[in-house]
Amino acid sequence: MKQIILATMLAAGFASPVMAEDISLGRFFGACENAGSDTKTSVGEPCIIQSIINAASEQIDGVTVNTLPTDWGNYYDQLKAAYAGKTPPNVHVMHRYRVAEFAGTGALADLTDDLAGAGIDVSDWEAAAKAGVTYNGKIYGVPMDFHxxxxxxxxxxxxxxxxxxxxxxxxxxxxxxxxxxxxxxxxxxxxxxxxxxxxxxxxxxxxxxxxxxxxxxxxxxxxxxxxxxxxxxxxxxxxxxxxxxxxxxxxxxxxxxxxxxxxxxxxxxxxxxxxxxxxxxxxxxxxxxxxxxxxxxxxxxxxxxxxxxGSHMWAIPAMLKQNDPAKYAAALKVLAFINDHDGDWARTGHMAVRKSVLASDAYKALPHRTEYATTAGLARTMPPSKxxxxxxxxxxxxxxxxxxxxxxxxxxxxxxxxxxxxxxxx
Amino acid sequence: MAVYGWSGKRLGQKSSAALLLTPFVVAYLAFLVIPFLNGIWISLHNWNLMAVAFDPNAKEFVGLRNYERILWGKNIVWSPAASPLVQWSAAFVLLSTLLLTAFGKISRGTAVLVGSIALILFVACGFHPGAGGRWYDRRFWPTVGNTILFVALTVPSITIISLSLAVLVNRESRAMAVFRTIFFLSQVLSVTVVTLIWQLLFSPRQGLIANVITLFGGSPIHWLTDERFAMAAIVITTVWWSLGIAMILFLAGLQDISRDIYEAAALDNAKGWRAFRHITLPNLKRTITLVVVLQIILHFQVFGQSHLMTGGGPNDSTQTLVRYIYQTGFRDSELGRATTMAVFLFVIMGAFSLVQFLLGREDKD
Amino acid sequence: MQSNRSYYWLVTLISLPAFLWLVPTLWMLSLSFQPNDVLARTTSSTFFGLIPLPFTLDNYAALFSYGQTPVWFLNSTIVAVGMTLAVLFVSTTAGYALARLSFPGKNFVIIFCLIGLMVPEQAVFIPLYTMFADFGWHNSYHALILPRVAVPIGVFLMMQFFKAIPRDIEEAARLDGVSWLQIFWHVMLPLARPAMTTLAILTFLYAWNDYLWPLVSAQKREMFTITLGLASIQTNFAQSEGLGRIMASGVIATLPVVVLFLLFQRYVVQAMTAGGTKG
Structure with missing residues (x-):
């Protein structure tokens, strides 16, 4: 038995010269089993988000994404416990109003200087969306929507x-x-x-x-x-x-x-x-x-x-940035991919946060979207607090x-x- | 006697006991006692769940301040009429106990027990904020009150109903087996499902209860949003949900009472209620204590019903201690305060269970 | 013995409360067979909703479309059976020692054990979590089982039971030169079957419905228990838009425990074996 394990480990170590980064991703929204990777046709929150994740896993070179879905009611309990046990997922979703608490305790990686390099254009975000992921002048996440x-x-x-x-x-x-x-x-x-x-x-x-x-x-x-x-x-x-x-x-x-x-x-x-x-x-x-x-x-x-x-947003743990630069880079690629698919996510009914998406014909063609287009300009939430x-x-x-x-x-x-x-x- | 292989013959009583106790004690120390002591240690700190995980020095030793912040307040004074109803009833009970003891109507043990409970109530309920004062945490004591009320309503209901059911269905027959299964069935559901069904049942719009009431021309009760009914609603849910285990324990207890006793008693014309009163009840004393203590402990920790059905509301009327602990620990990440409340809960559960033990013992004399 | 007539009266008497007791469960069963979009509008379509019309099996089909449902069942079974066996072992051994053997410090151990009964789960939750994280134990079966093994309730229950067994049985065996461990194994355990069954049912149920600990300990889908797995499938506001599916998952998750209870309940309600005990 021992030999077999050893042999497998050796094989795994030598056979893959380019290490594929396996990114664990924590999220709510519910599970979707056969989401596929077509981000244009999936239906409903669970399947749309899962199709985007599956597509990321398929399309980003050298990155595979392993989803850890959990139930809504206790998501933050699980997440906080995972942080406390120093085993948070490499990428996870959260609400903007949690930023003050998570960033304030040092849990989240400061992404400010790394977003552009990953291909995420911050200036394309609606002002309210950017404000939502910013804490003390630093950006701690990639916003995905306004709800x-x-x-x-x-x-x-x-x-x-x-x-x-x-x-x-x-x-x-x-x-x-x-x-x-x-x-x-x-x-x-x-x-x-x-x-x-x-x-x-x-x-x-x-x-x-x-x-x-x-x-x-x-x-x-x-x-x-x-x-x-x-x-x-x-x-x-x-x-x-x-x-x-x-x-x-x-x-x-x-x-x-x-x-x-x-x-x-x-x-x-x-x-x-x-x-x-x-x-x-x-x-x-x-x-x-x-x-x-x-x-x-x-x-x-x-x-x-x-x-x-409110806003759903994606964040990366600070400890990943500190301890594993390669994995951090891979996690950023996943965030960039999700950012690129903001328009697909908006098919859920949530408003897109990217100006270019909001202005696009594809977005306006979605049912009722033009009826509440002015909502993005009103979006407001309470001042940040832990x-x-x-x-x-x-x-x-x-x-x-x-x-x-x-x-x-x-x-x-x-x-x-x-x-x-x-x-x-x- | 047959030969049983290795038989531990050389082991005396003490070493046998040590050997048999080891698995429990090891697991008990490792997974309960040590974490609990750890919890008490946390309660002496200002301790943020996440901040401390990243930086062990982020905690601050504050001694008993968490206890003060939760249990006490600014300018708290005592008066004999702070909550007149409770205090004066307690005073009345105290005086009656003294009188009855003086005339030798009740035993000294009972007197001391009842008397001290009354005294504690009288004193404890007398504290209130004086002029310009306030409780540091104005919600804590009302929450304790809600929790005790919940226990006070739930435990006797479950005990009485499950005992009656157990006596009734304690027969070998197919119909009775079906009944036992029905009454036990609800117990196997998870808290999420139970609270969801009852939320629907209680719904004034589409709920079964409302529909039946409307059918008979009544107007539906807003169970979960009315201050007068919310607690009743979660008590009803709890009784429905957790009666099964109590019934099973009583059934197991009833098995221990020999048929001979009943048959002998039947000759003396003790049947039905008399048999129950003079044979069943005394013989079940141990089981009753067990069931009551287990339930006190279980229901003091009520959480899901309040969290999922009423969210502690309306106006905090169903906020319970464990929900408060949970929110403080997980929503607010304030582990120090949360464990402080947990330690307090430990103390009052201990007190209530102790009283029950003592009462059980008292009656035997 | 009771006459037939009074027996039938009794059955009739209990039938009404029993039916009322069953109504919420029946309702749940009925809802699980109704389409979600109908339930989003009304939960009382046919006879207060107690009759599943319109009828559909979609909710169940949807649950089993999740490839991991069998794995979650297996995990739940392993955890629940493992926990039950461990609790039975730990509780019977300790319960017997505390009830029947005399040794110095016994009362101390009993009180020490009783105190543990009052420790609320919330007080040990986080310390336990970080301890397991330090050991790297999370996402494993033993992480799901171990924290629940030393339940003072179990010891207490078994102790109470063993105490009720008459001394003479034991003394006879002692005279024959049988050791304490043999008495425990060959005399006491067989007698303890009703109490052990009760404890086993309690533990199994607890393990099966356990939620908060598995939620934080098992983060990988492969390690989910069925309770956890079914919860992870749910969408937000599922109670409004996916009610039928929630009810179906409730039914699915509950079924094995019901079957188990049906199989074992006769041990609970069974006159004690020969040489049984008297109160």
Whole structure:
């Protein structure tokens, strides 16, 4: 037995003069078994990303990619444990809001000076996308998309309420218009105006944050929490007024809200870019009540242009750059390949981050993409913080307490401010 | 007796014991005790999960500060009416215990036990922030409260229901075997599946429960988003999920009670409830203690139900200690604080189990 | 003995709660046979959703299109069986010693063991993880099994059981000059079958559904357990858009354990063998 192992090891060592770099790649998005390597025809997040990875493995000389897919809910637990055990994957996906935490603890490789050499043109990235992967002036990753909240519109209901003009929905440009529209929809159709998961997922927080930014405020500033502000109250009041008047239901979770929208129970659903193609295909199904579907950019209700958007991005561990330059170079090639296929990834419904892709005809030809093209210009997220996850959960908890348990707005906001200040002080 | 090859005949009682204990003790030390001591060591530090991995010097020894930051607050004062309901009930229990002991109605052991629990409650619930003061972590104690409430609702329900079921289905027949399987079946599902099914069941829109209620003209309950029902919802889920093992343990315990006893008792006309009360219960004492202690330990560590069904909400009403530990350790990477809470959890689980042991022992006298 | 009539009453009495108990599982089974796009709109299409109409086998077919599903099953089986055997060995030996042998420091060992019962998993998780990483043990079967071997619950359970066995059985054997180890092996273990079966079911279940530890320890797909593998297939928001598939994976992952329980439950609920014990 020993001899066999030894012989195999020797054979492996001598037989391959050009060492192929095997890159391990960690990601969520779900698994896709027979994705192939055709990046133009694959369907759905898991298969599109896997086809791009498979193509990278096939097409990049001297690099093979070994995917380690894992489940969404616990991705970061696994990733952090892997870092703590000093065995992180060579390349991995993450959300932009985690950059401060990962880069801040020294986990991620600084890619700033190596991107151009790998064939990645940073100047082609949308400004907001570049900002998302930058921490303390250095670039720690390659952005792959924006995923923003859109207003998914049931055009038939809007039509009934007289809110369609030139084949486009008429969306509010102020809070008053919003309330008037909601009233109109209720009176004309008896249906809800706005649907969303306000009880579980972070939709509510993201809406409130967007409305706060639109007023020129933010939830924290450097090391000071600024949650209990008139702007925050005004933002929350938009939602609570809708809830109070019965124009929206705060108790839906993600599944409920989606079912309600597909079943034609409301005019507008607030949900991410990731469902555009899914709703498009559902609207084509005769069994589905939703017939005419439109994907609109999040409206500006106050003065400033801003709406929440996250980004998926790819990063490389710092220890790989330090310990294994050859493998680091190979990992960069994989990142460059993914960057080159930004347009393919955008077929998921996520917005591309490269200006050249956004301007391309192929991109515009994708269903509904032109309808929410302005979203890239609004994309905004909270200031970087190591505690982003905890801060977002705090806001989610307190905001939901306001509309689910009637917690006093002042009490909720001052509790949130206190908790966030504690986090920022740590 | 037959000859059994190597028989360890020369081994005395002590060396036999040592030999038999070795596998357990070795594994126990290596995979539980040492990591736990390591955890306690971590709790004395400001310790970021990732930063310390890259730079071992990134941790900072802070002594007991994590404990202070979690358990204590600024300007905390004590008063006998901070939480009147709990404190005054505790005071009432304490006084009654003293009186009953004075009149010799209850044994001294019980008195000391119940009395000290009441005293601890009375004292512990009296702390609150004074003027201008605050808890350093305002969510910690409410979270402890939620966890204890969850245990207090779940453990007795499961114990009583599973014991009744075990007694009822403890017969050799095909129908009973089917019943046993049905009640055990839910136990084999993983937490992800269980929480998903129940989330759907509880859904006010499409959930089975809501549909049935609507059918009879009621209006659906918003189980998971209503402060009044969220805890009940995760308790119901937990009872459904984890009753099977308790039932199995009771069934195994019932096997140990000899048929003769029941037959003898039947002659004295002790059947049904009387037989249960005077034969089954006393003989199951050991099993009951086992089941209760196991459940206290299991359910104090409730996590998935709260994490996946309610996300700790609404308004933190189902936030539990282990979820808090998990978030602090993994989401926030603050290992020092997380292990501090874990050590605290260890202490209260120990306290509750100890009480249960002592109660079990007490009743025997 | 019970008369037939009261027996039938009893069966009827338990039938209702038993049915209610079964409803969530039936629902899950029914959902697993319905198309995902229908479920995205409604989970109560036919008779509250309890009847799988429209019917499809696609969800199961999709699961088995993942080439590694059999490997994950094999891994789960190896880990669960390995863990169960190890736990049985460690628990019966220690449980017997603590219940029936007298030696100095016994009470200390018992208390020491009981204390371990209260250590929450979260307190040891990270130290254990880094320890295994230092040894380079991750992505292996022993990494999945070893941390779960020394369960104080198992020792406690076996100790309680052995304590209940009457002394006279042992004393008779001692008079015949049988050693303690022989008594353990030839007398005690056979008697312990119900308790061991209970412990085995508990451990096997635990191992089968174990999630967080395998998640961080087994990063390579070849080392995934079935629970982990099925979770890794899921897309984001799968509960809304791939509900049928999640339910199907729940059914698939659960089936082996149910079968196992059906095979072994008679050992749990079986009058003790001759010379059995009295309470």
């Amino acid at each position: 923003a909240n859109l207003w998914h519109v049931n055009m038939d209901i809007m039509q009934q309420a007289g809110l369609v003009k030139d084949g486009k929905p008429v969306l509010p440009t102020s809070v008053d218009e919003l309330m008037a529209q909601a009233k109109l929809v209720k009176e004309k159709t008896g249906k809800e105006y706005l649907i969303g998961d306000f009880s579980q997922f972070e939709t509510g927080v993201r809406v409130v944050m967007s409305l706060i930014w639109q007023q020129g405020a933010d939830l924290y500033n450097g090391d000071t929490a600024t949650v209990n502000t008139p702007e925050a109250k005004a933002a929350i009041k938009v939602l609570t007024d809708l809830f109070a008047a019965g124009y929206a239901d705060p108790k839906y979770n993600y599944t409920d809200s989606q079912q309600a929208f597909l079943n034609g129970e409301g005019a507008i659903l607030i949900n991410g870019t990731w469902v555009v193609d899914y709703y498009d295909s559902q609207a084509a199904d005769p069994a589905v009540a939703l017939k005419n579907y439109y994907a609109a950019t999040f409206p500006i209700l106050f003065k400033d242009k801003a709406a929440w958007a 505690h982003y996850g905890a801060i977002q959960d705090t806001l989610n908890r307190e905001f939901q307490a306001i509309w689910l348990t009637n917690k006093d707005v002042d009490a909720a906001l001052s509790d949130a401010e206190l908790d966030i200040q504690d986090l920022l002080d740590r």
